[in-house]
Each structure stands twice: as C-alpha cells, then as structure tokens.
Amino acid sequence: MSEGLGEEVKTNPQGDVITAAPAPTKEAKKGAAAQRVVDPDYLFLQAPREKTFITGSEAAKEAIRRANVDVAISYPITPQSETMQQVGYLYAEGYVKDYYRGEEEYGVMSAIAGASRSGVRCLSATAGPGLMRGLEVISSWPGGRLPAVLLIMCRVINAPLAIQPDNVELSYMLNTGCLLFHAENQQDFYDYALAAFMIGEKPEVTLPVAVAVDGFFVTHARGWVSLPAADIKLPPRDCYHEAVPMMDNENPPIRISRDAPIQKSNFISYQMHASWQQEIWAAQERSRKWIERWLGGLVEVVNPKAKIMIVASGAAVSQSREAVRQAAEQGIEVGLVKIKSVRPFPAEEVRAALDHAEKILVPEFNYVGWLAKEVKSTIRGSERVISGPRVFGGMSMPTELILEYIMGTPNRR
Amino acid sequence: MKQTQEPAYRVLTGPEGLLPPAAAIMGIHLPEDGEGLVEGRIVPEEKAMEAAAIAMLTRKNPTLFPGPLMLWGWNEHTIEKSAPFFEVAREIPGVRIIPMPDYRPIYPKIDPEAVINPCHPNLTIWHNKIEACVFIGVHCHFANITLKMIRAGTNCYTIALCAEAGHEDAMASVPQFTAEKLKNFAETLKRVKKNGIKPLYEGQGIIPSGWAQIAGLTGVEAVKPEEEMVEAGFAHDLEKGLDENEE
Numbered sequence: 080m081s082e083g084l085g086e087e088v089k090t091n092p093q094g095d096v097i098t099a100a101p102a103p104t105k106e107a108k109k110g111a112a113a114q115r116v117v118d119p120d121y122l123f124l125q126a127p128r129e130k131t132f133i134t135g136s137e138a139a140k141e142a143i144r145r146a147n148v149d150v151a152i153s154y155p156i157t158p159q160s161e162t163m164q165q166v167g168y169l170y171a172e173g174y175v176k177d178y179y180r181g182e183e184e185y186g187v188m189s190a191i192a193g194a195s196r197s198g199v200r201c202l203s204a205t206a207g208p209g210l211m212r213g214l215e216v217i218s219s220w221p222g223g224r225l226p227a228v229l230l231i232m233c234r235v236i237n238a239p240l241a242i243q244p245d246n247v248e249l250s251y252m253l254n255t256g257c258l259l260f261h262a263e264n265q266q267d268f269y270d271y272a273l274a275a276f277m278i279g280e281k282p283e284v285t286l287p288v289a290v291a292v293d294g295f296f297v298t299h300a301r302g303w304v305s306l307p308a309a310d311i312k313l314p315p316r317d318c319y320h321e322a323v324p325m326m327d328n329e330n331p332p333i334r335i336s337r338d339a340p341i342q343k344s345n346f347i348s349y350q351m352h353a354s355w356q357q358e359i360w361a362a363q364e365r366s367r368k369w370i371e372r373w374l375g376g377l378v379e380v381v382n383p384k385a386k387i388m389i390v391a392s393g394a395a396v397s398q399s400r401e402a403v404r405q406a407a408e409q410g411i412e413v414g415l416v417k418i419k420s421v422r423p424f425p426a427e428e429v430r431a432a433l434d435h436a437e438k439i440l441v442p443e444f445n446y447v448g449w450l451a452k453e454v455k456s457t458i459r460g461s462e463r464v465i466s467g468p469r470v471f472g473g474m475s476m477p478t479e480l481i482l483e484y485i486m487g488t489p490n491r492r
Numbered sequence: 493m494k495q496t497q498e499p500a501y502r503v504l505t506g507p508e509g510l511l512p513p514a515a516a517i518m519g520i521h522l523p524e525d526g527e528g529l530v531e532g533r534i535v536p537e538e539k540a541m542e543a544a545a546i547a548m549l550t551r552k553n554p555t556l557f558p559g560p561l562m563l564w565g566w567n568e569h570t571i572e573k574s575a576p577f578f579e580v581a582r583e584i585p586g587v588r589i590i591p592m593p594d595y596r597p598i599y600p601k602i603d604p605e606a607v608i609n610p611c612h613p614n615l616t617i618w619h620n621k622i623e624a625c626v627f628i629g630v631h632c633h634f635a636n637i638t639l640k641m642i643r644a645g646t647n648c649y650t651i652a653l654c655a656e657a658g659h660e661d662a663m664a665s666v667p668q669f670t671a672e673k674l675k676n677f678a679e680t681l682k683r684v685k686k687n688g689i690k691p692l693y694e695g696q697g698i699i700p701s702g703w704a705q706i707a708g709l710t711g712v713e714a715v716k717p718e719e720e721m722v723e724a725g726f727a728h729d730l731e732k733g734l735d736e737n738e739e
Binding site: 346 | 514610634636
C-alpha cells in the first residue's frame with residue numbers, strides 16, 4: 080500500500096491494486112472530437128491509405144476508432160482481451176461513447192441485445208469458451224433483427240484446456256442466423272470489422288455480423304495494414320431506417336417493438352413464427368450486395384483454371400497461398416478459393432470456381448471440418464473433395480502438410 | 493448482388509401452399525432505385541407502378557394497409573406522405589383503408605374490418621375477400637412475414653410501396669418510395685384509367701371498414717362515444733381478448 084505517500088491507491092474488492100493505462104492526453108482527446116463523418120463508400124473504397132505494421136488486435140482497434148461506436152461491452156477472455164482493452168483506451172479518448180465490462184458473456188450478449196434494440200451502434204468481442212457461454216443469447220440476436228458487431232478471436236474450446244487458435248467455434252455460429260465473415264489477416268480484420276457495421280445496419284439486412292479471426296496467429300502477430308486517416312469515421316447508426324422499430328420511449332406506441340407472436344397450437348400461429356425465421360435467412364441473402372460492394376466479393380479466386388483447387392477461410396488462406404507458391408516452384412499449378420463470407424455462404428461462387436477442378440483440398444484449423452462439409456454440400460461431385468489437411472488444438476499448419484495433400488494424401492490414393 | 497440471370501422462381505398470386513419459401517432464398521433480388529419488382533422480375537419503376545395500379549383498379553375489394561410509419565408520423569418523411577396517400581386512395585374506386593397500427597399479436601381474434609395484424613394477416617384478407625392490397629409504412633421485417641403468409645393462403649395480389657429497399661415477397665414492389673413517388677402512383681392510377689382500364693368499382697368512393705373508418709372518413713357518428721373510444725383504446729381490446737381466452 081502507498082500509505083504515507085499521500086496518494087490514494089484504488090483496489091478491487093479482493094484488495095488487488097487496480098492498475099490502469101495512463102490517462103489520455105489532451106491531444107488524444109482532441110482526435111476524437113475532430114473526427115468528421117464521411118460516406119461509407121469513401122471510407123471503405125476511396126480514402127487515401129497509409130501502410131502500418133500492427134497486430135490484429137490493433138487493426139481491430141483502428142476499425143473501431145473509425146466506426147462511430149456508441150456502446151462496447153465485453154468480458155475478458157484470451158485472446159480477445161487485448162482488443163477490448165484497447166477499446167477501453169478508445170473510450171477514454173472519446174472515440175467510443177460508452178464502454179463497460181459485463182458480469183460474464185451471457186450478460187454481455189444480453190446487454191448488447193438491449194443496447195441494439197435502443198437503436199445505438201454496438202460492439203462486443205469474445206473467444207472460444209466465452210462464445211459458448213454467450214451463444215444462447217447470440218442465437219437470439221438475428222430473430223430480434225438486432226444489428227451489432229461481434230468480433231470472434233478464435234481459440235480452442237475446452238477441454239483439454241488450451242488458449243491457442245482453433246476455429247471449431249465457428250461451426251456453432253453457422254446456423255445462428257448471424258452473418259459470419261472469416262478474416263485471413265490483420266488487413267482483413269480491419270476491413271471486415273469496419274464494413275460489418277454498415278452491412279448489418281442496412282434496412283434490408285438488419286442483422287448482427289460476426290467477424291472471426293484466428294486468435295494469436297493474427298490477433299497477436301503483426302502484419303501490414305493499410306489504414307485511412309484517423310480523422311474520418313462512419314455515419315452514426317440510422318435506426319429509423321431499419322427492418323424493425325427500435326425501442327423508443329419517447330414515441331408512441333412503445334410496445335410496437337418486437338413482441339413475440341403469441342404461440343397458440345394452430346398452424347397459422349406457427350406459420351408466423353416460421354415466416355419470421357425465413358425472413359432472417361432472406362435478410363442474409365440481401366447482404367450479398369453490400370458484401371460485394373465493400374469487401375470486393377464473398378470469395379477471392381487465385382489461379383482459377385488450376386485442376387487442383389484449395390478452398391480455405393481465415394488464417395488457413397495464408398498457409399494455402401504459400402503452399403500454392405511452393406507447389407508452383409515444383410511445377411504444379413494449384414488454385415485457391417478464399418471464402419470471405421461464411422454466412423451467407425457463397426454457394427454460387429464456389430460452384431463456379433470449382434466446376435472444373437479434379438481435386439479439391441479444404442485445409443482447416445479445426446477437427447470437425449465444418450468448411451469441408453459446407454463445400455461438399457454445395458458443389459456437384461463432392462467425391463472430388465479431400466477434407467483436409469486439418470490441424471487443431473492450437474497447432475500451426477505447416478505448408479508442407481498442405482503440399483503433402485496436394486501431391487497425394489498419405490495412405491490415400 | 494445484381495441479378496445476372498432470370499431466376500426460375502416467380503412470385504405469383506397465391507395461394508402458393510402451406511409454407512412457401514422466401515423469394516430472396518429463391519434467387520429474387522431487390523431492385524435499385526428507379527426500378528421495381530413485378531412477380532419477381534426487375535422492371536423499370538413505372539412498369540411496376542402500372543402493374544400495381546391495374547391490380548388495384550381491377551381486382552376485388554382493393555385495400556390500402558397503412559402501417560405504423562404512416563399512422564404514427566414518426567418522422568418528417570412519414571408525415572409528408574400522408575397527403576399523397578389520400579390522393580392515391582381517391583383514385584381507386586371502392587378502396588378500403590385497413591390500418592396495421594401495431595405489430596402486437598391480437599388474440600383471441602382481431603376485428604378484420606378494423607385492422608390487419610401481422611400474426612394472422614390472412615384473416616383480414618379472407619374476411620373482406622381482398623384480392624389486391626398495398627402495404628405502405630410497414631417496417632420491412634413485418635411487411636415481409638405478412639406478405640409471405642398472404643401469398644401462402646390467399647389469392648391476394650400484394651403490392652409493397654417501400655421507403656427502403658423493397659420487398660421480394662410482394663407481387664409488385666417499388667423501393668425508396670418517397671412522397672414524390674406516391675404522387676406519381678396517383679398519377680399512374682389516373683393514366684391507366686385514361687388509357688382504358690375500367691375500375692371494377694367505378695363510381696364508388698372509399699368504402700368504410702371498421703369503426704375507425706366510419707368515424708374518420710365518412711363523417712358518420714362513431715359507434716361509441718368518442719371519449720369512451722379514447723379511454724378504451726387499443727390495449728383495452730387486447731387485454732379483454734387475452735382474458736377471455738386465457739388457457
């Protein structure tokens with residue numbers, strides 16, 4: 080304790096000293112106040128950018144700095160904690176209007192739902208087991224037609240305990256109704272997160288957007304990120320132009336909001352519920368236009384004519400790019416389909432890109448192979464798909480492993 | 493994503509079946525500003541307005557369904573639409589105006605002459621034998637679920653005049669529907685009549701339906717004393733209904 084020094088030391092209820100980052104400088108606070116709103120097209124596509132060498136977490140922070148976020152709520156869990164700690168700095172500097180730590184992830188995701196219903200722009204982030212804890216509430220967001228952005232920094236789901244990257248958690252997200260983008264690197268994490276706010280808030284979409292990235296490989300590693308100036312930001316959420324009315328206690332009738340339909344035991348009552356669910360997935364389809372516009376498409380295709388094609392998302396794309404390069408050195412042409420948007424799934428684009436392929440590999444950072452299942456259920460001739468290679472439990476993916484599969488899977492044809 | 497090829501699916505007047513798919517899932521794309529949708533096909537805006545006008549003039553019991561955005565005047569945009577809304581009504585002989593003031597479920601039963609409710613829109617359509625209707629000022633989510641249910645079980649030609657991006661599940665829809673476009677719709681109604689479309693209910697004005705219409709539009713005495721109506725309000729009916737049907 081610092082008794083006698085004349086300074087009061089703050090402690091938590093357990094008596095631990097609370098440490099904090101230095102108070103923001105006046106200069107930093109001026110930055111937030113000076114930001115001006117620009118058209119999203121300008122911010123995403125036209126504004127001059129400068130390259131900077133930063134971590135994935137810092138890239139997310141830079142996205143949030145320009146996102147005009149009203150409320151950020153989070154509960155710490157590795158590897159997400161670092162990003163949300165940085166969001167705390169943004170709050171201190173005035174870039175985020177409100178910020179707090181929830182009691183746990185269920186509470187956080189519930190609080191985000193409440194905030195979104197009130198019409199403000201919301202953000203949360205989580206990882207692995209935290210996502211599992213919040214998943215019940217997250218699954219209710221799309222039905223509530225609640226725009227919000229959820230950053231998912233993937234990690235192993237227990238047990239055995241590990242904090243390393245593994246994106247099996249995304250298999251749980253596939254059918255929640257949330258839009259789901261999977262970022263390959265730091266640049267993607269910046270671009271996808273920022274665009275996610277605008278895409279989810281489009282009136283015809285009005286859905287939550289999850290932006291996933293493979294933890295540590297991207298969140299804690301540095302990469303080159305092109306950023307526009309920090310003095311511009313997105314327009315605020317325009318909640319009066321969305322698919323559902325927000326809670327508005329100053330305009331009658333308050334209860335016009337999203338009351339659940341009364342469920343009587345008859346077909347027509349349940350038909351209303353069924354139509355409601357259909358509408359969520361229809362709204363996903365409507366998001367394609369904006370993903371095309373602001374993320375340059377739902378997929379990226381490299382070497383489109385190659386007979387051997389790799390399909391990957393997230394950090395597995397980077398390993399695949401390198402495997403494609405190494406295969407070329409050996410005189411083998413290999414193509415690559417990068418899946419940017421997992422939901423909506425780019426079925427048409429994937430079918431078109433793989434129609435000619437003789438062999439299709441799907442490298443993944445998880446045991447269950449959710450992406451391989453998606454690809455198999457989408458294309459004609461699913462026997463062409465080799466579900467692998469896969470690594471999990473926090474392993475990295477050596478490019479040699481992908482090359483082995485390109486040359487011929489060990490112990491297989 | 494722009495519609496690159498003609499989708500096989502068409503959004504036709506129902507009944508289509510117990511649970512039709514959402515048109516967006518079947519490859520129907522929303523039009524851009526200046527375009528419209530007719531039965532799932534993107535057409536120039538004036539063509540969509542024309543199709544909507546013909547349906548409203550020639551099909552049985554045409555009805556306008558104004559939603560909360562029209563009724564509650566939440567912002568300038570909705571307020572400025574109310575005058576041209578009545579211009580449109582005046583151009584459709586025999587038209588009814590049945591509001592959707594709220595999205596709350598009304599049980600055990602709605603008064604189908606007084607309101608349409610998104611939980612069972614088919615009841616209003618069936619009861620009034622409505623074969624053409626316009627949704628305007630309804631939040632997109634509730635418009636879409638309602639339009640799907642109408643398509644499933646009725647033969648009503650649905651038209652969605654949407655202030656936002658438009659509706660794939662309506663037989664005709666125009667997006668970004670401003671007050672100006674509402675005036676154009678009134679002009680379109682006049683034009684198609686001039687060009688030879690004979691309205692089914694030639695010579696009839698707006699047909700009152702429900703106590704609100706009787707009180708408001710025809711000058712007829714309200715069925716209840718006005719103060720009682722205000723006091724009772726909409727919630728009163730709802731509460732009564734719930735109590736009667738308690739399970």
